[in-house]
Amino acid sequence: MKLSARNQLKGTVVAIDKGAVNSIVKIEVAPEVVITSSITNASVEELGLVEGAEAYAVIKASSVLVGTDN
Structure with missing residues (x-):
């Protein structure tokens, strides 16, 4: 994967909270360091x-x- 964004943090998905349209995805990038993102349910599946x-x-x-x- 090549992207122009320089902040690319590899981690493990620790939680996915699905809503009606969007999901809250939590990625642990270091011990006890979790980044949270809101993305569409379609993106979660894709x-x-x-x-x-x-x-x-x-x-x-x-x-x-x-x-x-x-």
Whole structure:
């Protein structure tokens, strides 16, 4: 797989929570480090995602928002 995005983190699917249209997919990329993504149910099926499968979290963004509890 070749992509222009530089942030490609390989991990293991640890949870898939299916909704009516979208699923929340959680990928553990390091011990206790989980990245969460919302993708369509069709994409989950097309990619063959199941718990325990290897997958990549690919992150490409032009901005990153930062917040605090203050």
